Amino acid sequence: MITEILTPEIDVTWLPWAVSYFFFIGISLAAVLLTLPATLFAKKHLQGVAEVAMIVVLTCAIAGPVALLADLHQPARFWHFYANLTPWSWMSIGAVFLPVYVLSTVIYSSLFLKNSVRNRVREKKQPVSPFLKVMAIVTLVLALIIGLYTGSELAILSSRSLWNSYLLPVFFFITALLGASSLALLLAYFIADDAQTLSSLSRSNRWSAVLSLLVVGAWFGIANMTQGPEASALMQLQDSIQWQQNFMLLVGLLVITAFLSFGISKWNLLPIASGLLVSWFARWMIFMDGQTIPKYDAGFYAYEIPLGTEGLLGIAGIFGLWIFLVIAVYELFPWHNKLESSTK
């Protein structure tokens, strides 16, 4: 029996800013998929979905990188990424593509929302322009690259067996799609409010929750049947009460979201709340709780969320920024106001 008498306490390195970044950027890139039926395949009945999803794409694409910048311990040195390009580092690859993705979402969503406002005001509807289609494809490709880099960045780290899994990028993507559907639903309640949009988005909510459950199940299956990093992660965590609770909460929230999203009705915010919560919690569990697993020492390190900018205030701040961005975009492209005034 070994007992540690003297070992140092290791602090977490990636702060809750990282959770915010992965939450918002994941939601943004997943929401790009929700816009494609209307922009790329001219599915007119999904125009409402694309409108709210486009707001999600744009606002989250801006809020996410702000959180990422804040997670650097030397944020003023961000230009070092570009002065020292390092193609063998996933993070450097991400640093190159991230601003291009943000720029692409700005162009893509501006074009679409401007067109959307115009169509609401005029009787004669303009078809989707070829340039918008090109921007849809460009943004989709960039979104896939961002998804690949954010997932691979963690999945390659053999030092942390919980992260060291090919399923991690898939899990991030599917739970991001759940978060994107929930966030789009939230906006749809307030600004779109049409039955078709609500039912399409709740379908997306339901299926992404089901798929997330399948990915979690696949992870447990791999962990039990192979000798890979998943197995060592499970071995490390299975006796921990906190981690048992974590896994139960994750699965429980996913099941609740899937069930509640079946009969979605107006002012039923529960599936939205649980969808957003599980999308956030999945990242919190992997990042913050994941960093409390020692790489060599026994037991677990302690982490308590601080109240200041390195903790709760930072999280509140980034959500505040997102709300501000939603208001700003809504005011810039007020298609619903125009609709009301044009019908009076």
Place this chain on the structure above:
Amino acid sequence: MDKSKRQFIHKVGAITVGASLIPLSSLTRAGINDQPPRRNGQVGKRWAMVMDLHKCIGCQACTVACSIENQLPIGQFRTHVNQYEIKDNDNPDNVASLMLPRICNHCENPACVPVCPVQATYQQKDGIVVVDNKRCVGCGYCVQACPYDARFINKQTNTADKCTFCTHRLEAGLLPACVESCVGGARIIGDLNNPASQVAQLLKQYKDDIKVLKPKSGTNPQVFYLGLNNAFENRIKGQSAVWQAKQEVIS
């Protein structure tokens, strides 16, 4: 425009495009997560350390000497000595203690180097892994990648920090602060490329007993342990004293 001028412009264009690709091709020599070329340091040497656990008494003189030499913030360490109590399950009265000096392993295949997005952390030609803290952005990616928890974000500089084998002292012909201060002579540093060095001799003499931490991690550590029990090679399976203490305080 006459033909010769047009040809000249074509050629200049081709040369310019070609020249602009040269630095890119040199950058892409390493695939994703491959080790980049080593730079700086002492050419021809390969620094390594042997920890003779029979001689370590856990006095933490190395911890203090390192903190003073490298001016570390209070509570953050580039090296320290872990202390363990080992109880025989069959005979609880049979108790032993182990002192385990910990330090960066200056691995032959360091996981922390290829992940650095700005090449601030790199391996010298003498094998020592260092951080250029004027270039480091403090992203913490290397801290996550290190399988030994040997790196940290320095609270004062807000950049990645780690043991450098006191490369500044080695280059001046001095021993690292931890080696210099070790009262039992448990830490031995030397050049593996020199067969006459004490480190090379020890590795040869105790070939079958020498161990490294996490030997299967693929990092090929260059800090070698003499007298290390198998139970300490990988992650400790046992009671966390720190954790227990915290739980007691909470309850």
